[in-house]
Amino acid sequence: MVESKIETKNKSQELFEKAKKILPGGVNSPVRAFDPNPFFVDHAKGSKLYGADGNAYVDYCMAYGALLFGHANTEILNAVKEQLKKGTLYGAPTALETDFAELISKLYPSVEMLRLVNSGTEATMHAIRATRGFTGRKKIVKFEGCFHGAHDNVLVKAGSGAATFGVPTSLGIPEETTQNTIVLPYNSREALEETFKREGNEIAAVIVEPVMGNGGLILPQNGFLSYLRKLTQEYGTVLVFDEIITGFRLALGGAQDYFNLKPDMTTLGKVLGGGFPIAAYGGRKEIMQHITPAGKVYQAGTFSGNPVSATAGYTILNILSQKKNDIYPKLEKNCADLKSALVDLAANYHVDAQVYNIASMFQIFFTSQPVTDMATAKTSDLQKFQAYFQELLNQGVFIPPAQFETCFLSTAHSDEDLKFTIKAFDGALYAASKKSRSTK
Ligand SMILES: Cc1ncc(COP(=O)(O)O)c(C=O)c1O
Structure with a gap:
C-alpha cells in the first residue's frame, strides 16, 4: 500500500x-x-x-x-496558431470544410454525406430529426444508460412496466416529447425483437452507443449489434451509431470498423476536434439530402464548421491516418x-x-x-x-x-x-x- x-x-x-x-x-x-x-x-x-x-x-x-x-498537443496547436492569423469565423464556406468532410467520409465509408456541428448534443439531435424527416415516422429507440447528449428526445428513461412510454429524466421536458422515445435494456435481443414485432413499422431510428461509455464501460454481447443491424434493415428503420466516444478511439474507423458493421447514420465528436469543439452527423446520401438547403429538414449553426475547430480536427485526422498502425x-x-x-x-x-x-x-x-x-x-x-x-x-x-x-x-x-x-x-x-x- x-x-x-x-x-x-x-x-x-x-x-x-x-x-x-x-x-x-x-x-x-x-x-x-x-x-x-x-x-x-x-x-x-x-x-x-x-x-x-x-x-x-x-x-x-x-x-x-x-x-x-x-x-x-504541439502539432495541433501549431496548426491552429496558423489558422488564428487568418481569422476565427467567416460566416461563409471554406475549402477546408469540404476537405475535412471528405477525409471523415473516407475514414467512415458509411458516411456518404455529413454536416459539421459544434457538439455531440447537436449532432445526435439533428441526426434524429433527419431520420424522422426521411422516414416520416415519429418513434425512436434508445437503450437504458446510453447517453446521446442533453436534449429532450434522449433524456429519457424507461417508464415502469410498459416499454412504450419513455419518462423524462429532467424537469422541463414535456412528457409528450418523450412518449416517442422507447427505452430498452442494452444487449437485450429479446426486448428488441418484441418491440419491433409490436411497432417496428413506426420506428424512425434506433440510436445506440456501439460500446456503452456512459454506463461505466459496457461491451456489446452475443451479436447484439449485428442483430440490431439486421432488424432495423428489415423494418426500414434508420440505425444511428452514436460514435461520439468510440469514433477514432476504438479504431481510426470507429466501432463500425472495429465490429465490421455499417450503420445508416453516424454521429462523431470528441476526438474529432483534437481538443476543440466540433462534431458531425452524417450517413447515407438519400437521408442526408433531406437537410436544408438541399431538403426540408432544418438545421443551422453560426459556428458550424468554424475554421479553428476544423483545422484542429483536420490535423488530428491526418496524423491518425499516417500513424494509426503505431x-x-x-x-x-x-x-x-x-x-x-x-x-x-x-x-x-x-x-x-x-x-x-x-x-x-x-x-x-x-x-x-x-x-x-x-x-x-x-x-x-x-x-x-x-x-x-x-x-x-x-x-x-x-x-x-x-x-x-x-x-x-x-x-x-x-x-x-x-x-x-x-x-x-x-x-x-x-x-x-x-x-x-x-x-x-
Ligand atoms: C456517446 C455520446 N453522445 C453524445 C454526447 C454529447 O456530446 P457533447 O457533450 O459534445 O454535447 C456524449 C457526451 O459525453 C456522448 O458520450
Whole structure:
C-alpha cells in the first residue's frame, strides 16, 4: 500500500465557493462537480492536468474522451496558431470544410454525406430529426444508460412496466416529447425483437452507443449489434451509431470498423476536434439530402464548421491516418496492462470487482456480477467506487469522478505514467477494500 501524496486543496475550495455563486453548482457541466470540491485546473500538458493548488494529476478523464493525443498537443496547436492569423469565423464556406468532410467520409465509408456541428448534443439531435424527416415516422429507440447528449428526445428513461412510454429524466421536458422515445435494456435481443414485432413499422431510428461509455464501460454481447443491424434493415428503420466516444478511439474507423458493421447514420465528436469543439452527423446520401438547403429538414449553426475547430480536427485526422498502425496497438496494450493490474490488485485485496477494457477505454465496477446492462452496472458498490476515486486523486491520478463513466488513455501517457498509476491503483483498491458495502 502506498501513502497518499496530496494533502491540500485550499485554493480549489476557495475557487469552488466563488464559482457556486455565479455558476449553478459551481460548474459548466454537472459531472465536473464532486464532493467535497473538484480541483480547479490551472493548465495542462501531455498526460497531466496541473491544478490551481499546485498539484499534478495523471489524467485518465482526458476531457471525457476528447483528447486522444493528450493535452496541448504541439502539432495541433501549431496548426491552429496558423489558422488564428487568418481569422476565427467567416460566416461563409471554406475549402477546408469540404476537405475535412471528405477525409471523415473516407475514414467512415458509411458516411456518404455529413454536416459539421459544434457538439455531440447537436449532432445526435439533428441526426434524429433527419431520420424522422426521411422516414416520416415519429418513434425512436434508445437503450437504458446510453447517453446521446442533453436534449429532450434522449433524456429519457424507461417508464415502469410498459416499454412504450419513455419518462423524462429532467424537469422541463414535456412528457409528450418523450412518449416517442422507447427505452430498452442494452444487449437485450429479446426486448428488441418484441418491440419491433409490436411497432417496428413506426420506428424512425434506433440510436445506440456501439460500446456503452456512459454506463461505466459496457461491451456489446452475443451479436447484439449485428442483430440490431439486421432488424432495423428489415423494418426500414434508420440505425444511428452514436460514435461520439468510440469514433477514432476504438479504431481510426470507429466501432463500425472495429465490429465490421455499417450503420445508416453516424454521429462523431470528441476526438474529432483534437481538443476543440466540433462534431458531425452524417450517413447515407438519400437521408442526408433531406437537410436544408438541399431538403426540408432544418438545421443551422453560426459556428458550424468554424475554421479553428476544423483545422484542429483536420490535423488530428491526418496524423491518425499516417500513424494509426503505431498508435492504436500501443494504446490497446497500455490499456490492457492497466486492466490486468486492476484485476490482480482487486484479487489481492479481496474486493469483488469486474474490470472491462476495449482499445483505450477501461473501467472497474465493484460488484461480483458481470456487467452487461444498466441493471447489472447498478449493482456496483458506489461507496467503494468513491473511496477508489478519492484515493486515486490523493495519489495524483484523476479519473472521471462517477462510476457510470469511462477512463481514457491517450498517446501522451508514458510508461512512467503507467507505473505511477499502477502504484496509485494499489492504494485505491486497498481504500476500496476498507469500505464496507453500501446498504443503499
Ligand atoms: C456517446 C455520446 N453522445 C453524445 C454526447 C454529447 O456530446 P457533447 O457533450 O459534445 O454535447 C456524449 C457526451 O459525453 C456522448 O458520450
